[in-house]
Amino acid sequence: MTHKHQQKPHDNKTASERPDNEQLRSEIEQLAHTFYCQCGHRHGHDLEDWLDAERQVLERYQGKPKARSKIRG
Numbered sequence: 001m002t003h004k005h006q007q008k009p010h011d012n013k014t015a016s017e018r019p020d021n022e023q024l025r026s027e028i029e030q031l032a033h034t035f036y037c038q039c040g041h042r043h044g045h046d047l048e049d050w051l052d053a054e055r056q057v058l059e060r061y062q063g064k065p066k067a068r069s070k071i072r073g
Contacts, residue, residue, distance in 0.1 A: 028053045
């Protein structure tokens with residue numbers, strides 16, 4: 001089953017803000033859990049969900065998307 005995780009950006013965050021590591025980790029953790037729930041609580045995809053969440057959170061603060069090197073399937 002192919003799916004893409006997409007999350008709306010937080011309107012209250014700006015690219016110029018510099019969150020600390022604890023804040024970044026918390027946001028990534030919450031988003032990864034959201035992905036887990038959105039995909040029907042499927043087991044065995046925790047790393048995939050975490051990496052997608054990490055990418056999206058970091059892109060939000062850096063202000064530019066990065067190319068994906070691997071297509072998920």
